[in-house]
Amino acid sequence: MHWPTSVTIKEVAPRDGLQNEKVFISTEDKIAWINQLSYSGLKNIEITSFVNPKWIPALSDAEAVAKGITRVSDVTYTALVPNNQGLERALEANIDEVAVFMSASETHNSKNINKSIKETFPVLREVVEAAHLAGKPSRGYVSTVFACPYEGTVDIEMVIGVSETLFEMGIRELSLGDTIGAANPKQVQEVLEVLLKRFPANKLALHFHDARGTALANILASLDMGITTFDAALGGLGGCPYAPGAYGNVATDDFLYMLDGMGIQTGVNQEKLLSASRFIQDKIGKPLPSRGLQVFGLSG
């Protein structure tokens, strides 16, 4: 097995982690927490979502959060943007990078976005092009790459088609999502073998959820295939409101523990990260899924 000397962690907990939580974290706490993340050494933080607050009330304070945080100069602050109305709000809040999203399976795309895959493309294209005109780079999420909660295993041709279209739009990075944490290392290897013939490894990020404890094994298989960028959420926060059985993202704390142990550089400070983990666990008021946090984090 082979692994790289360094890995980029894209922290998604403030968006992907909080969007499904029933507890509303106050704007003040969100800002304090994101500032902690900014000073932990993380270089990429997805801080909020400019979807309609009606759909994701937990993130209804997107503007206030984006404007309230202290921007650290070498950190990229990303926000999820579903359409042009969202983009206007995101630009007004001076977001560094715009993330668009869709699914590789029709049923999940339809439940999540209320459009067919074909109908989704022009909406995202409009967002991506307008973002670029405003000088903001874009990132694309593809959900249900490995399995759809409604359709089961997803045809790799669907993944290729959606990925190609998003790259044609001009996104600089594609995040491949195992939305319900169903993938296994062999499938990861097989899917990446196909995709890496079409797209360079440094344009792909992997986004694993941990519904069956396989997230770090899937990351290990991805590292061995040359992938060096991964999404992760502090404390293992996360889930998807439109994916039954979805569970938290791979926990940044556990992921960092593994990478540090393997001598893979990330630039992230483990203690500062764990402290930020404890902070948000306290605010949410229940033990988060991160194993390390359960074992070591609660006692201080």
Add this chain to the structure above:
Amino acid sequence: MHWPTSVTIKEVAPRDGLQNEKVFISTEDKIAWINQLSYSGLKNIEITSFVNPKWIPALSDAEAVAKGITRVSDVTYTALVPNNQGLERALEANIDEVAVFMSASETHNSKNINKSIKETFPVLREVVEAAHLAGKPSRGYVSTVFACPYEGTVDIEMVIGVSETLFEMGIRELSLGDTIGAANPKQVQEVLEVLLKRFPANKLALHFHDARGTALANILASLDMGITTFDAALGGLGGCPYAPGAYGNVATDDFLYMLDGMGIQTGVNQEKLLSASRFIQDKIGKPLPSRGLQVFGLSG
């Protein structure tokens, strides 16, 4: 990366899983549960421990359990045996295989067994030789192979020394334990590279705990090194009374999910296993660490 076509799972939950639980599972429930495991397709089950009941009250009914279960002809029923008094009880209960145990680090060995490593050898030798005379094969556990909660990283020479001595005694398999779940895949690879020069892969089992979510990643690294036997505990039960920070074993349910997805044969039926998981979770009365059980097991 490479993986084998089949893997042997050694189920340790009735012993390693229950020994640290505060709830006493009734003898009747233990028997019913082990019978479910016997019919799940598992071929190796460690059912109890013949240590002094004063030290592990949760397993004080060792004889009754061993005599009460229905023996399935192609299943090997193992029990932990610390010394000759324990062996007498184990033989009287007609156990199929005897498991002896010690640590690769002095401090953990001393806390766990109250003897130095050197003082432990003759005690185990006596057990192993007497077991063989009685026609019972033996298995050896080495704890703290990757890290000791008191001493940190463990010198590989200590692991080699203990392993060689146990093999000299005549044990047929050595189980290498990551007692506090601290190992990472790179360390697993490095340790196995050294050990596999001395011992054949089919004589080694790996025993991972999951304190930081790395257990399945560590298993993946072990598979790639040619290891095909792993200890696991249903529901992720487990821990060690003499290892602060110890957490449950890798969950058999999550492990099986990964292996099934990768097309690796185990002979174990996922539904029967999950049903046994739910049974014991119910008796223990709290959610067990297994991810799959948390996500899927509670509702069905």
